[in-house]
Amino acid sequence: MSIVLRKVNHFYGEQQALKNVSIEVSENQIVALLGPSGCGKTTLLRLIAGLERLQSGELYLQDRLVAAPKQAIHLAPEQRAIGMMFQDYALFPHMSVRKNIEYGLRKQQDLVKRRNWIEESLDNMGMQGLLERFPHTLSGGQQQRVALLRALAPEPSTLLLDEPFSALDEHLRQQVREETLDVLKKTNTPAVMVTHDPLEAMFIADKIVVMEKGEIVQNASPQEIYNNPKNAFVAALFGPSNRFEVEVEGHKVNTPLGAFAAADIEDQQMAEIIVRAKDIVVHQLENKDQIEATVISVHAMGNETHFRLQLSNMPERVIHARMRDHWQASAGTKVWLSVDGDAAFVFPKASL
Numbered sequence: 001m002s003i004v005l006r007k008v009n010h011f012y013g014e015q016q017a018l019k020n021v022s023i024e025v026s027e028n029q030i031v032a033l034l035g036p037s038g039c040g041k042t043t044l045l046r047l048i049a050g051l052e053r054l055q056s057g058e059l060y061l062q063d064r065l066v067a068a069p070k071q072a073i074h075l076a077p078e079q080r081a082i083g084m085m086f087q088d089y090a091l092f093p094h095m096s097v098r099k100n101i102e103y104g105l106r107k108q109q110d111l112v113k114r115r116n117w118i119e120e121s122l123d124n125m126g127m128q129g130l131l132e133r134f135p136h137t138l139s140g141g142q143q144q145r146v147a148l149l150r151a152l153a154p155e156p157s158t159l160l161l162d163e164p165f166s167a168l169d170e171h172l173r174q175q176v177r178e179e180t181l182d183v184l185k186k187t188n189t190p191a192v193m194v195t196h197d198p199l200e201a202m203f204i205a206d207k208i209v210v211m212e213k214g215e216i217v218q219n220a221s222p223q224e225i226y227n228n229p230k231n232a233f234v235a236a237l238f239g240p241s242n243r244f245e246v247e248v249e250g251h252k253v254n255t256p257l258g259a260f261a262a263a264d265i266e267d268q269q270m271a272e273i274i275v276r277a278k279d280i281v282v283h284q285l286e287n288k289d290q291i292e293a294t295v296i297s298v299h300a301m302g303n304e305t306h307f308r309l310q311l312s313n314m315p316e317r318v319i320h321a322r323m324r325d326h327w328q329a330s331a332g333t334k335v336w337l338s339v340d341g342d343a344a345f346v347f348p349k350a351s352l
């Protein structure tokens, strides 16, 4: 195992930032920590790096116990063979690209090996010719690539990445994300990456750890998390969705978008229901068996059309629907909606 973290609680003063968190990262695995701002992602990363002291539990890196407060063990960050890359990339501004990467290679005594590594890596990323440039003369994407190489140069046993692409625009993000993924896989470097972007997590990770309020909500493959979310929070992560709260009756929930099974929930209990926008089908032809709605607005999203709709049976709520087809409809147009009986995710309402 590359990382094993067991039963970690972490407090900042009175405030608990992590609650009984355990994770495992195996060799060659890329794990994404996904969750909203303040849920404890960075704290978890800093604990693994040794920048923050473990207050409880234990941490193994490469099967070696590196932190365990009960046994008074705390290895310093530089003794953990961990590489780090944070969102502001923090290249040294007064050093050239070569010097910046060489800094990561400072323990490599063989100068020829050092030079070859740098030149080969830059070549692989299509950045030949940038060796003597200074960081401020590089684009954001180029700086990010240099930071990645600097972090990987010492061949760390694991790489920690904290929102590494968040400063880049969408196009560059995708490109640098792909390159990073390729480099990690090619060098067999396991990694833990913090992100608050569910699609980024799906794209890059073998396993996603979803966190909410300091706790792990779900820890599974991207496909499993998407298809079998553990609760309403996870179900609503991936794209726009509609949420309802209703009481269970006869092991069913009756929502404005139709009735759905609630087999595992007791009658009279409150349930949370998530219907993803992409699971609502919008029809132009009147159909009395379907749900009547009025178009508030239509948004062309490239290969999809996003609808904001008002249901005749619940006019106070805006409903979101997404269709693959191209649609043009003006505000006020009547439409009819259908939703598959198994398209809804139904959960017992979380008690506070």
Ligand SMILES: Nc1ncnc2c1ncn2[C@@H]1O[C@H](COP(=O)(O)OP(=O)(O)OP(=O)(O)O)[C@@H](O)[C@H]1O
Pocket (backbone or CB within 6 Å): 012, 015, 017, 035, 036, 037, 038, 039, 040, 041, 042, 043, 044, 196
């Ligand atoms: N040094 C600190 N002192 C006090 N509280 C802190 C400290 N660092 C973090 N916190 C608090 O701990 C909680 C978790 O913070 P953390 O930075 O780990 O969250 P995060 O999920 O990484 O958030 P973001 O996505 O905004 O970076 C937050 O409520 C934060 O305010």
